[in-house]
Amino acid sequence: MKAVYLVKYGKSNTAFEIREVDTPEVSDDQVLIKVEAFGINFADVMARLGLYKGAPPLPALLGYEVVGHVEKFGSNVQNIKVGDRVSAMTHFGGYAEYAVAQKEVACVIPESMSAGTAVALATQYxxxxxxxxxxxxxxxxxxxxxxxxxxxxxxxxxxxxxxxxxxxxxxxxxxxxxxxxxxxxxxxxxxxxxxxxxxxxxxxxxxxxxxxxxxxxxxxxxxxxxxxxxxxxxxxxxxxxxxxxxxxxxxxxxxxxxxxxxxxxxxxxxxxxxxxxxxxKIGEDNPEKVAIAMKAVIKLAQNGIIKPFVGGEFKVAQMAEAHEYLESRKSMGKIVVKW
Ligand SMILES: NC(=O)c1ccc[n+]([C@@H]2O[C@H](COP(=O)([O-])OP(=O)(O)OC[C@H]3O[C@@H](n4cnc5c(N)ncnc54)[C@H](OP(=O)(O)O)[C@@H]3O)[C@@H](O)[C@H]2O)c1
Incomplete structure (x- = not known):
């Protein structure tokens, strides 16, 4: 699969490289997702600048959230089928064609929900x-x-x-x-x-x-x-x-x-x-609390109570521009990157 690696700290135009790597394997509690789009968060900008201690070392595969269809799942996963469309939190690894997520934070969403809305709900909401x-x-x-x-x-x-x-x-x-x-x-x-x-x-x-x-x-x-x-x-x-x-x-x-x-x-x-x-930290110590919050926001969005605003849509080839836009302080709402 293709994945967008952070290979160098600093300016966005020299920071990323698209690499061909193995598709990740799922554990018993995980879901493998064919990614249609992933979101960018300000923490990714901090990671690119080398200012985020919690980020993986270089070369790093960033990405906290994806939207896509379930390709495969582990033996402990219930209530999800191959082909379901999900919004999911990823503990890094989202900037890729395939990503894995823990079963609790891979939530089924309708085909009609926009990709930008789906990724905004996962981390920011x-x-x-x-x-x-x-x-x-x-x-x-x-x-x-x-x-x-x-x-x-x-x-x-x-x-x-x-x-x-x-x-x-x-x-x-x-x-x-x-x-x-x-x-x-x-x-x-x-x-x-x-x-x-x-x-x-x-x-x-x-x-x-x-x-x-x-x-x-x-x-x-x-x-x-x-x-x-x-x-x-x-x-x-x-x-x-x-x-x-x-x-x-x-x-x-x-x-x-x-x-x-x-x-x-x-x-x-x-x-x-x-x-x-x-x-x-909350996700590590109390994953069920994050899962409850995520399910709650998906319900609020489906009931029209909250409405994410997608302020920027980019293609993977425009990764540098997407990062630069979020860093510029001009962006509003969610920034999404589509394959
Ligand atoms: N603790 C957590 O678990 C957690 C989880 C998610 C996000 N966050 C944090 O939440 C914040 C917002 O994240 P987001 O992804 O939604 O980003 P965002 O708010 O869409 O973008 C960052 C915004 O921060 C403001 N800002 C203030 N000082 C800045 C500076 N020195 N440089 C750049 N921007 C500055 C800018 O808005 P103005 O210029 O209009 O002020 C900018 O647009 C980030 O600090 C992120 O690390 C924390």
Whole structure:
């Protein structure tokens, strides 16, 4: 089969190589999928830049999600037939013509679902569901701030918060994205390059604080956000995209220092807290929780409650462009790559 390998860290135009390799074997609990399309996530960009510790060593086969048809499955797999169309999470290995997935996270979907929607649901929407339902437990009326609200996970978080009837603040970095956030129903879209998000939200809120903040940016964004929380507030830290601005060790240390230093007594006396989430870790320790979240988002999508937006469709030969687009901060919603 053909597979797109990351062979060199750095710029996307020299990073990838299409290689001919053996089709993977399935274990008893796995499903083999003939991949029709796979998704790209910001974590893949971090991996390409050599900034993602959890990624496999070079030459690396990245890819967290695929959509395609079941070709084969192991002896413990039930409720799936050869030929079923599935959306599936892959623990790497998605950038290929064939990929394996654990049976719990290979979910049957209709032929009518677009490939972009199917891959958006697998990682970005499942992550957003887990962050908002399992970790932050958003409630009706909560005042919720979503950073990078026009991105893949951001779009999903906005839709989930609106579904729960929260008051939604969203940050982004361009006027096109502000329009996109407005169209998506964000009550208070903020271009943080033009306005300081803290003073903007303070002005809107008056005396109260935020109930929930979803932060994939890290560093200063976390430190500033924490001060906006009211009593009972929780900040969910789930990424460090700001780390990709700097290549030097000193720069990285600066980003880490910018998070700030916290003591549990502060959380106790102010009655607000922080939660860190790494879905790969959750998947390793509690795969059934990820599976429940994934099934929930597929159902929400089939009921029309959530609607993934596909902001970029590329062919495999355009892999470099697809990565560059996601890195450029211009992309909105999901980026999908088709065979
Ligand atoms: N913890 C987990 O398990 C988990 C799982 C999935 C995703 N994530 C994290 O969630 C975040 C979003 O992932 P995604 O795939 O949905 O990507 P995405 O949001 O579609 O794209 C990344 C966005 O981050 C924003 N951003 C802020 N600072 C940036 C910087 N210095 N460089 C580049 N972009 C920056 C940009 O939007 P603006 O310019 O508009 O701010 C950009 O469009 C990433 O940090 C990713 O690592 C974590």
């Amino acid at each position: 499942t992550t957003a569901y887990f962050l908002s339902h399992n970790m932050a437990n958003i409630q009706e009326g909560d005042k919720v701030l979503v950073h990078a609200a026009a991105g893949g996970v951001g779009t999903a978080l906005v839709q989930m918060a609106l579904h729960k009837k929260c008051l939604v603040f969203g940050t982004c970095s361009s006027s096109d994205k502000i329009d996109y956030l407005r169209k998506n129903g964000v009550h208070h879209p903020i271009n943080y390059l033009e306005k300081d998000f803290v003073s903007e939200i303070r002005t809107i809120l008056g005396t109260g604080g935020l109930d929930v903040i979803f932060d994939p940016v890290g560093g200063l964004s976390v430190r500033k956000g924490y001060k906006l929380l009211g009593a009972g507030g929780r900040l969910v830290s789930y990424g460090v995209s700001s780390m990709n601005r700097t290549k030097s060790i000193l720069g990285k240390i600066r980003v880490l220092a910018q998070f700030g230093i916290y003591h549990p007594l502060q959380f106790l006396s102010n009655s607000r807290g922080m939660i860190g989430v790494n879905m790969l």
